[in-house]
Amino acid sequence: MPYTVGELAKQTGVTIRTLHHYDELGLVSPTGRSAAGYRLYDDGDVLRLQQVLFYRDLGFPLDEIAAVLDDPSFDRAAALRDQRAELASRRARVDGMIAAIDRALVSLERGAPLDDLPSLFDGFDPAVYADEALARWGQTPEFAESARRTKTYGKAEWEAIKRESDAIYRALAALMQAGAAPDDPRVRAAVEDHRDHITRWFYPCSRELHRGLGALYVNDPRFTANIDRIAPGLARYLCEAFAAA
């Protein structure tokens, strides 16, 4: 005894529109049609639908569900593990947003009237930059200029600096992950962006100074950890890229 869309919808808790959708995708197509064109689902179709809904409830996209179900040789366990990893990273992103909201709420309570203060450098205090510079470059004129200029920066500037550097790092991380060599022209361009960023915000940065900065990124675990948070191995890659420019 075959089911019509309405009956099947009631049984499975999906809407009729969803059944239509799955039919036009070829994901769950009724075996038969009545003379008037009504969709008629038999028991096999119902089973198929339940399998689809099983994977859907696990967050799989519909095209992957089709792939899993239509290929008996598909490695289900691997698919589940992949999906688990995907969900885990989704959860991590949500956790990050929640943490950022909590930080914003705290600083709001502390009386900061602007709620756009940027929960800056999340966890990486700009003061660390200053300490680093002091320890390494001591009394160099570059440090003096940087200190003089950064002293005048407010929240807006630090926000801008962080966004800009993040953008550059992300671009370089993407190139790294795409397998671009450190002397690839696109990498060189991004490296120049970074040097320009340092020059505009901190001090005039020569290529030589820039190479030194690259060395710092791999030799100081605090810098390494912070940079590698964007992408594992990025600090080392930056060091090589800065040297190749």
Next chain:
Amino acid sequence: MPYTVGELAKQTGVTIRTLHHYDELGLVSPTGRSAAGYRLYDDGDVLRLQQVLFYRDLGFPLDEIAAVLDDPSFDRAAALRDQRAELASRRARVDGMIAAIDRALVSLERGAPLDDLPSLFDGFDPAVYADEALARWGQTPEFAESARRTKTYGKAEWEAIKRESDAIYRALAALMQAGAAPDDPRVRAAVEDHRDHITRWFYPCSRELHRGLGALYVNDPRFTANIDRIAPGLARYLCEAFAAA
């Protein structure tokens, strides 16, 4: 010194397309245009963009961002708390999916060849139903019929039963939350669906028996908790609705 789209994109790490998008939404519109029609963003526009990106990174939808930024009297703290709650429920959903995947992986490892076994009743063993029925209805013929029939049910059937009952409960929860009275005709229809569901899967369920079931839902904390997981207060509402039918 105003910025063009490309310059601003580099500074902020967004794409040019995103800037176009925000412009056509009126979310961040450049103050000026060059003679040739190029968008020219001044410092105020940049600030505005950074505020938008701040909220975007917290997961706010763009229309809410516009509302927050365009209304100075907007309660930012409340908006942040609301968004936090939204993210928390998103996180809970992802957690549920991950837990379901883990259960599926475990049963796959245990050698179950079908990966569509449904991680049934997540945490609510069907055996509980049996125990309940035994304690309450002892030797009634209804229990006998139910026991005889459910004995033959396999995974597929239990899956179907759960889906069907979930669908009915969700429909009733929606009606409850919409403020429908327990004797509302739509509620009556859904109640009949539920009674029919019991009759088809377990035992012939008269209206009287159904009322008894409703009482069980509020008097037994296990049932209450399980049902209220779908929506708080649903168990009580069901009891009233079953009585009003």
Next chain:
DNA sequence: GCTTGACCCTCCCGTCGCGTGAGGCTGGAG
């Protein structure tokens, strides 16, 4: 003065999983 290449513009279709109609047949009950 002209070409080149990098930049900019405005449409406009595609994504993903359906929701939500519009406009029109069909099937069983009264």
Next chain:
DNA sequence: CTCCAGCCTCACGCGACGGGAGGGTCAAGC
């Protein structure tokens, strides 16, 4: 024969852009 519930096929809409087509603009080098 008439109702009304239920079915059908389009087809647009959402959210936040991605990406490309087709075409103007700007600074630099020849």
